[in-house]
Amino acid sequence: MKKRIYVSWLLVSWLFFLQAPHLVSAQEQAFSLPQAIQYALQNRPSLKTLRNQEQIDKARVGEVRATGLPQVNAGVEINNNFIQQKSIVDFSEFGGASQLNDFTITQQQLRSGQDIVLSPSYSAPDSVPGPQAITFVQPWTGAAALSASQLLFDGSYLIGLRAASTYTQLSKKNTQQGEIEVAEQVSKAYYSVLVAGEQIKLLDQNLRRLDTLLRQTIIMNQNGFVEKLDVDRLRVSYNNLKIDHDKAQRLLALSQQLLKFQMGFPQAQPILLTDQLNENSLATAKPMGNYAGFAYGNRIEYGILETQRDLALLNQRNIKAGYWPRLLLNANYGYNGVGRTFSRLLDVRAGANNTTTRNWFDFGVVGLSLQVPLFDGLRKSYQVQQSRIQLENVKLGFEQLQQAIDLELRQSDVTLENTLSVLRAQRQNLELAEEIARVSRIKYQQGVGSNLEVITAETDLRAAQTSYYSALYDALIAQVDADRATGALLLK
Structure with a gap:
């Protein structure tokens, strides 16, 4: 029985060992660039905050409508008037200065059998309170x-409804800008x-x-074909290359952490990028050239400024609507109760x-309430002046934004053209450095070249490789900036 249990545990452990790589790889999530952008649009905390702000602005529209x-x-309500309010009353003002005189019915009048008519008489009292x-x-x-x-009726309320709707549009455009x-x-x-x-590759x-x-040179040194100095030179070059490799590994880890942060991706979860770094991504990259036909409305910043202008106009109209009267319908119904004690109440x-x-x-x-503004100390007049200046500032903002967009388009074109030119030159340098390194290694292996020549060629090759990928990265970044400048970044 114990042997069967032991065999069962071995079988389970073996199956888990076989499945372990699949479990680890299942946690790794692969992304192309469009997939990474889409993931970020759904999970980036800053965008979630902007979308929450959209919901807040929608609720504000409902608040205005309400x-x-x-x-x-x-x-x-129930009140205890423990000190009752009193008033001064003069009863003499209500005819209380006269008093009823006494009268007497005699026995003779009673025995007469006739109706008795009473005629009251009044006289002034001796003392009037x-x-x-x-x-x-x-x-x-x-x-x-x-x-x-x-x-x-309220003019400010009607304009406020339109302003609330425009404000929600501004909130949506702010979210688009964030995206x-x-x-x-x-x-x-x-x-x-x-x-x-x-x-790193x-x-x-x-x-x-x-x-x-290095191994071949060590063997050649042991056989007496090369000096130990050649071995030491190669070993120094190898150690320096190993240091560069370790730095690149740390830089890769840091770059991945930055990407995860920008995506809103968990830092502890591994990530795999499926796109390949090559010049195919730049196949359609070319300067814009013609700026005359550019539509400024393609830029989200221009749309935001247009919405801000609409809000400024509505704010001006809302201030002027403050001169209009307000009409309200009011109604009240209820009960008032009194009592000498709480229980009687x-x-x-x-x-x-x-x-x-x-x-x-x-x-x-039930009744109507009409409120007509007559004079407010010129408060609304000053508010109208302020709104006019604010509207003028918005119009000046259009002029400044158009100039900034024109400059950004030209800068992005110049940068893109320069980086593509540098990339072409660095690609040629890389091809030449690879050929020089290949020939140097062959010459050294055939005994017609020097060890120093090989080391120099390898160093130049590494520099050419670094320069090429740096130029490729600069060109890709320039393409991103150009797409941002033309407003086509999320449309591609």
Whole structure:
């Protein structure tokens, strides 16, 4: 039984060992450049923040719209008037200065059997009381009311609705601008990783080639065909190349971390780039040349400025609409209650007849409210002046942006043309350096060349390789900048 368990564990361990490489590779995610850009557009935290801001701006539009909808409120309150408010009342002003005189019905009048007519008489009292302090407030009062209002006309509200819609457009364009910036950053970081990877491949090839040459030179030195100085020279060159290889490895790791950051990709998860670094990506790269027909609307910055101009115009109209009247419909309905004690107040006796047997009495009111602005100390006049200047600044912004775009187009063209020219020259230098290194190695192996000549050729080859890939990277970056300048970065 124990032997079977042991064999089972060996079988499970062996299967896990076979599947382990597949499990590791399954965690590695491959990306082409368009896939990397698309991943960044969906997962970059800064873009998620911009999209959240879009939702906030949509909610603000609803907030503005809610101002023009019916506003309904209900409220209940109970008050204890522990010190009741009093008023001074002079009852003499209400005819209270006269008093009823006494009268007497005699027995004779009663025995007569005839109707007795009473005629009251009044006379002035001996002393008339002066003003007295009395209260009209019960110790406990309460109220329950339902109020509603409806905005019928407000010029600022109507313009505010249009401004809110325009503001959401501005929010969307800000998000588009953020997406373009992310695409630019991811593209440059992606090419940086490709360049670092190609440099490591070349360094690996050079290391293997130089290691082979070093081994051959050591054998030749042992056989007395070359001096130890030749071996030492090759060993120094090999050590320097190994140092460059280690630096390139660290640079590749750093470039990958930067790319992951730009993509919003987890730093701990490995990434694989599927694109190859070659000049095929620059097949369609060429300067624009003709700038006269360029449409400035292709640039998102121009669209944002147009939306800001629309907002400035609406703001000016909104200020002027402050001179218009506002019309509102108001309605209230509720009950007021009184009581000498809290328990009597809560002993609700209410009705529409409002007799003295009730302690809660209803009320209702409906009406229109018209508010006409007459004079505000010239506040709106100064606001209109400010809005005009702000609108003028926006118009000047168009002129400045057009000049900046024209300059950026020309700069991108010059940079692209220069980098392509340098790339062509560096490609020729690389081909020549490879041929010189190949011939130098052959001559040295055949005994007609010197060790120093080989080392010099290898050093020149490494410099040519570095210069070529640096020029290729510069050309790719120039192409990205040119696409950004023409507004075609996310359209490709």
